[in-house]
Amino acid sequence: MVMLVGPSGCGKTTLLDLLSGHMAPVSGKITRQGTARTVYQQDGLFPWLTVWENVGIGLRSVPDPKQRDDEIAELLELVNLTSFKNHYPHQLSGGMRQRAELARVLAGDSDILLMDEPFSALDYQARLTMRRELARVLQKRPRTVVFVTHDIEEAAQLADRVLILSKRPATICQELPITIPRPRGLADDEVVEAMRMILRALGLNNTDGVTV
Numbered sequence: 001m002v003m004l005v006g007p008s009g010c011g012k013t014t015l016l017d018l019l020s021g022h023m024a025p026v027s028g029k030i031t032r033q034g035t036a037r038t039v040y041q042q043d044g045l046f047p048w049l050t051v052w053e054n055v056g057i058g059l060r061s062v063p064d065p066k067q068r069d070d071e072i073a074e075l076l077e078l079v080n081l082t083s084f085k086n087h088y089p090h091q092l093s094g095g096m097r098q099r100a101e102l103a104r105v106l107a108g109d110s111d112i113l114l115m116d117e118p119f120s121a122l123d124y125q126a127r128l129t130m131r132r133e134l135a136r137v138l139q140k141r142p143r144t145v146v147f148v149t150h151d152i153e154e155a156a157q158l159a160d161r162v163l164i165l166s167k168r169p170a171t172i173c174q175e176l177p178i179t180i181p182r183p184r185g186l187a188d189d190e191v192v193e194a195m196r197m198i199l200r201a202l203g204l205n206n207t208d209g210v211t212v
């Protein structure tokens with residue numbers, strides 16, 4: 001889990017677009033092992049399909065319908081949406097939609113998740129829940145994750161590595177490893193210390209708040 005933190009407009013989304021292949025670099029080379037799926041701030045669910053059908057889209061290539069249904073059911077169970085499988089996206093809360101989105105991108109053979117501020121549109125409590133959910137889901141379905149965030153708490157609670165980026169054109173100013181086991185409590189001493197470390201790396205101090 002690599003988290004990218006840096007000033008607004010420095011090129012974090014651009015970097016994800018390069019990693020996904022949506023954009024080609026003008027110079028240099030991107031090397032990626034495996035397939036990548038992207039999760040954005042707003043979910044990419046199709047509004048005219050149910051939760052079940054949305055998750056099933058990534059499994060269209062599975063020839064055996066039973067195997068396909070079992071996989072959809074398992075993913076919905078994993079994100080605690082089994083009882084909402086026949087709901088349409090507009091009938092879900094923001095947090096539920098992002099959980100459905102998570103199930104959708106985990107369906108199929110993706111090796112890498114590219115996450116662009118996936119929880120920033122949620123309220124604070126839903127964000128806290130989604131951090132815990134993401135850590136739990138990835139424990140069961142491990143993936144390499146590259147995650148863009150402005151939220152230092154989120155970085156301290158989730159990251160194995162935090163990359164601090166400079167202003168545009170971004171370069172990596174600092175790489176901070178965080179080796180605390182997950183799930184990580186927000187008020188745990190080690191997590192608070194990790195937040196301090198990130199703030200220091202960003203050239204901010206404790207009084208500047210937790211969001212950049």
Ligand SMILES: Nc1ncnc2c1ncn2[C@@H]1O[C@H](COP(=O)(O)OP(=O)(O)OP(=O)(O)O)[C@@H](O)[C@H]1O
Nearest residue numbers: 006007008009010011012013014015150168169170
């Ligand atoms: N290395 C670069 N070379 C050329 N243009 C760049 C580069 N990095 C970013 N840009 C341009 O700068 C603008 C902002 O980039 P981008 O949206 O990726 O930033 P961001 O860090 O994701 O911003 P925010 O944190 O506000 O979401 C875009 O128009 C992008 O094309």
